[in-house]
């Protein structure tokens with residue numbers, strides 16, 4: 651059954667006291683983990699004031715416990731399914747072996763191993779801010795015997811993409827990355843992604859959508875309005891489009907595609 655955000659979920663303000671109380675009453679078993687996560691995140695925020703350093707520390711802590719859960723999958727079956735969902739979507743949108751792909755926030759290659767397998771050797775480029783998850787990415791690569799595809803896996807500390815060549819990528823992709831990013835990080839990416847896209851290329855990203863007030867939870871989960879992100883892309887000279895066909899997937903996030911060229915209507 652599709653799990654695209656319901657109208658109620660789209661209007662929910664997760665920072666409101668009433669929401670927290672209702673959630674706690676309905677999910678008593680989640681109270682202790684939430685309090686533990688809150689305490690850990692407060693400590694990590696104090697230790698690492700910048701967002702990237704903070705989130706890198708969150709990933710180090712989560713990956714040490716379970717790399718698949720660290721990228722958001724509670725079970726291995728879900729890890730496989732979420733990777734397949736991303737892969738099949740892009741295949742349906744014409745991703746071919748000759749294309750060059752940049753996967754921003756590639757994690758431990760939940761989808762990346764499928765893209766690597768599909769693309770010609772050397773055509774997959776994965777970047778991430780977390781050294782811990784990139785070590786897990788290498789293990790995924792080994793487990794699926796994909797060494798001969800010589801993918802690039804690179805640690806980054808920002809999204810200026812300054813070390814990548816201009817006009818190089820047909821597809822840039824960021825799944826469940828902007829759902830964990832403050833607006834200035836998204837803006838940095840949108841300011842620079844146009845430079846690395848080939849003519850006719852596009853950048854797809856998912857985000858946690860709200861139709862109420864924009865808000866964040868523990869500086870780990872960020873909820874944006876579609877208009878905010880499309881306006882940000884336009885400010886950076888890109889064209890943005892809400893991807894309706896993603897909404898039918900079993901995923902709680904929404905998807906926007908941006909491109910340097912206008913979309914055919």
Ligand SMILES: C[S@@+](CC[C@H](N)C(=O)[O-])C[C@H]1O[C@@H](n2cnc3c(N)ncnc32)[C@H](O)[C@@H]1O
Pocket residue numbers: 702705709720721722754755756757758759760761777778779780783806808809824825826827830831835
């Ligand atoms: C929820 S995981 C998703 C991983 C992968 N895209 C997938 O779908 O399996 C988010 C990933 O984005 C990375 N990340 C978060 N903020 C980032 C940023 N500003 N630049 C690059 N990677 C980032 C995290 O380290 C983590 O590996």
